[in-house]
Amino acid sequence: MVYNVEKTLKEHPSKIGEAGAKEIKSAFEETKTAIADPERINAATDRLTAASHKLVEPCTNPFPRNPAHRRRLRTAEITASKATTT
Numbered sequence: 017m018v019y020n021v022e023k024t025l026k027e028h029p030s031k032i033g034e035a036g037a038k039e040i041k042s043a044f045e046e047t048k049t050a051i052a053d054p055e056r057i058n059a060a061t062d063r064l065t066a067a068s069h070k071l072v073e074p075c076t077n078p079f080p081r082n083p084a085h086r087r088r089l090r091t092a093e094i095t096a097s098k099a100t101t102t
Contacts, residue, residue: 017061018044021068032071043067 025032025040032040043064050056 036070040067
């Protein structure tokens with residue numbers, strides 16, 4: 017799991033932002049150090065899973081929650097549409 021999250025973060029750093037990336041990096045560092053203790057590994061894995069959801073959603077959701085981003089996408093669609101009809 018650590019490998020997959022780390023790989024996804026490296027492939028899509030702009031999707032999560034700096035604060036989200038720090039949270040994810042902290043979670044997988046905690047998971048790596050908790051390997052010897054079953055209680056710690058379960059808690060760390062749960063934390064990493066929750067943090068990784070913040071990375072996965074923007075990568076898979078074609079309609080982001082950010083209203084400003086939606087407006088930019090819609091404006092780009094309208095501009096492209098006008099360019100093809102003229």
